[in-house]
Amino acid sequence: MKGQKNYEMTDVFENYLSSTGGLSAEEISFSAQFFKPVSLKKGDFFIREDETCRYIGFIATGVVKAYAIDKEGKENITCFKFENEFATSFPEFVAQEKSRRNIRAIEDSLIYRISYPDYQYLIGQVIAWNGVIKLVMEQEYKQKELYLLNYNNRSAVDKYLHVLANEPMLVRRITTQDLASYLGITQRSLTRAKAQIHRPNVL
Numbered sequence: 524m525k526g527q528k529n530y531e532m533t534d535v536f537e538n539y540l541s542s543t544g545g546l547s548a549e550e551i552s553f554s555a556q557f558f559k560p561v562s563l564k565k566g567d568f569f570i571r572e573d574e575t576c577r578y579i580g581f582i583a584t585g586v587v588k589a590y591a592i593d594k595e596g597k598e599n600i601t602c603f604k605f606e607n608e609f610a611t612s613f614p615e616f617v618a619q620e621k622s623r624r625n626i627r628a629i630e631d632s633l634i635y636r637i638s639y640p641d642y643q644y645l646i647g648q649v650i651a652w653n654g655v656i657k658l659v660m661e662q663e664y665k666q667k668e669l670y671l672l673n674y675n676n677r678s679a680v681d682k683y684l685h686v687l688a689n690e691p692m693l694v695r696r697i698t699t700q701d702l703a704s705y706l707g708i709t710q711r712s713l714t715r716a717k718a719q720i721h722r723p724n725v726l
Contacts, residue, residue, distance in 0.1 A: 535583050536635050539607050545654040554652065557645050558635035563587075563628040569610060569636075570626040576615040578636040582606050585632020586696055590704070591624045600704040602666060603629075603697060609659050610634070616642075629701065674706055679716040682706045687720070 536558060540551045558581060563569060569587055570576055587610050590600040601624065604610040612622045619639055637645070646652045673685050686693050686702070693702055703713040 535607070536581055539581065540655070543655050543658060545651040545658075546649065547651075550649045550651060554645060554649055557641040558637050561634050561636055563632045563634060565628055565631055567628050568625060569628065569634060570612060570622050570624075572623065572625045573621050575619060576612045576622040577619075577639055579609055579611040579613075579616060579642060580626075580634040580636040582608055582610060583633045583635060585628055585630045585634070587626050587632060587634075588629050588697075588701060588705075589624050589626050598701075598704050600701055602670075603693065603701075603705070605692065605696075613660055613663065629698075630696070679706070679708045679712040680719055682708065683713065683716040683720060 537551050537555055540546050540554065541548075546554065560583075561569075561580075563585065569580055570578065572591060582604055584606055587604050588600050589602050589604070589610070589612075590598040593599055604626075610626050612624055612626070614620075615622045616639065646656070673689070674682050677685075683706070686706070693705070697705070699713055699717075700710050703710040706713065708716075
């Protein structure tokens with residue numbers, strides 16, 4: 524049964540690679556061997572701030588949050604990553620520098636990770652992987668741009684309305700505390716916004 528589960532999870536990863544359209548079946552099969560499964564419990568770290576960023580991870584199941592700690596010791600969450608997404612600090616991974624943020628599981632998660640030496644070897648053997656990484660980094664950039672466009676200089680109510688309309692998974696799977704950090708508002712402001720939006724005959 525355990526072997527069957529691992530097979531199914533590998534299948535999820537290979538299906539994702541197939542969906543990018545850049546790799547042949549042989550290249551996908553060859554690539555998969557370099558990504559090793561790691562199980563994270565809720566609260567476990569995938570990458571730690573101020574430690575060398577050694578891995579790229581593909582999330583088969585679960586959710587992680589990326590955040591930095593400010594001078595007051597508060598978390599500033601920059602993004603969440605869900606199933607079928609890659610998680611790492613790309614600039615620091617490529618440069619093999621210390622990560623500027625933590626990446627931590629907020630649900631029990633299964634991640635397929637590749638180390639930097641294996642990554643270097645893989646992109647040398649399978650040129651099409653450069654296209655996959657380019658696609659992932661373009662998605663990262665787009666995500667940041669949309670965040671700035673949709674969440675900067677808006678009221679708590681407007682931010683929460685946008686989440687409900689465009690990122691409902693955040694409401695279903697992210698705690699109020701973490702969502703408030705991501706939106707750049709206090710937990711109290713988010714709770715008030717929720718109450719105002721869900722109150723009958725308002726808006």
